[in-house]
Amino acid sequence: MIEAKQLIEMNNHRRTELTPENEKYYTDFLLYIRLHLFLSEQQSEEILMEILDHLIEGQKEGKTAAEIFGNNPKRFADELIEQLPRENRKNLAKFFSEIALNLLGYFLLIRGVIIFGASFFKDVNITVYPVKTSIIVFLIVGFSLFGVRYIFKIINHSLFKEKNSSLSDSVKAGLYGAVSMGIVIAAGYFLPGIGPSMDFAWYTSLISGAVIWGVSRILKNV
Amino acid sequence: MSLRSQLLKGILDGCVLSVIEKEPAYGYELSKKLQQAGLKDVSEGTIYPVLLRLQKNGYIRGEMQPSASGPNRKYYFLTEAGMKVLNEIAKEWEQIVIPANSLLKRGNSND
Incomplete structure (x- = not known):
């Protein structure tokens, strides 16, 4: 298992590959999820990394974050938060x-x-x-x-x-x-x-x- | 939750589980496979809440693994509980789809 700390570092690194528009979308999304301190850090970072990977792949096909994850990033984040386990x-x-x-x-x-x-x-x-x-x-x-x-x-x-x-x-x-x-x-x-x-x-x-x-x-x- | 969204949720669960049953997949790959199967209207992001829920229920488990194309990816595997649920969903689906199909099918003449 890759630990949350390493995932955060990888995330910081990979985020630089995003276009400015996608980065704005993703960064807001990331901050919003991380601000929920009572969620499992490990699980939160894993899903953040998956979303980032997906976005980078989609970007290569010329898609924007809004096209992939919808026009309402907050609602998308809320749907994920609802399913994420609490931190122990x-x-x-x-x-x-x-x-x-x-x-x-x-x-x-x-x-x-x-x-x-x-x-x-x-x-x-x-x-x-x-x-x-x-x-x-x-x-x-x-x-x-x-x-x-x-x-x-x-x-x-x-x-x-x-x-x-x-x-x-x-x-x-x-x-x-x-x-x-x-x-x-x-x-x-x-x-x-x-x-x-x-x-x-x-x-x-x-x-x-x-x-x-x-x-x-x-x-x-x- | 409305019956309609409950029905859709169950169908999507079944689709995700059956893709993973054939071969462990990571998020992006999974959404591609669903789209290739013809589920074009399912927005790509939709699978992530589904994956988290299936994981929470113990139907699938995620594992970070190195991928052929570089970065580590979280691959999802079907668990035994997931296999059982998939079989149930498939059975229920057959019980619904055949009668529903004959009721709901519109002939070309009615179009």
Whole structure:
């Protein structure tokens, strides 16, 4: 069996053989299917590859994507999605924990580096309040999940259209990022340190960040 | 689902299965064979949802294999369950087509 990762690479490579018109049709179709995160990645990539192969063959005979797969690529994709199996829970859990650990790892690494650097110039407060930190983490996770959904929605809306409204889409996504980032920073700044506290030195941050980042990499490659 | 689309679905399932029964095929090849058999109105893309459904039901299985003309292709093979279903479809088809044919056939004089 050829794995999904290899199929994606092959797909990227073979897609360059398409004419601009067919590529637009196929790329929208591909994005639309890949945006359905809960579908089996393996099965999705296999069917995407089959459709691409078919399109390339048809193109040689002078056919367009619309002639082969119909004028309504969204409906065609929906018919396929209806039949595609869901991704199994284990893979989904792996996927989401990999992303979460990756973010947490980077966060701790960057925190370690910043505190280490800043400590040359002034006294840095390394006291951490678990309650306050939990609230901020909760905000970050919430904004990220909602942001993914929001951005997926924006992309979904942009597909299968004659004209791309990429500028207004970018503004919307950017605005979302800026506002949510602002709220997280404000929360860090204004929330009072309540409950228990502990010291979290730069090297502890750096080491734990590296370990967590490493775990996320291992998860990604198994 | 309407009776009409259900009927068409069953017929297409049977056609796809019987092409695969003769020889394992990949998507593009399969659509060519169906068209060569005279099913010109079946749009080429139509077979893919059918293939996925037949696969999900365990009637066929897909396997990536190197092809003569270069890239790896996903070839579809008929399973034992698929063979059984194909026989059933073929039997039902015969039970329908002969009486239906005599009822629905329009003589040239009526055209």
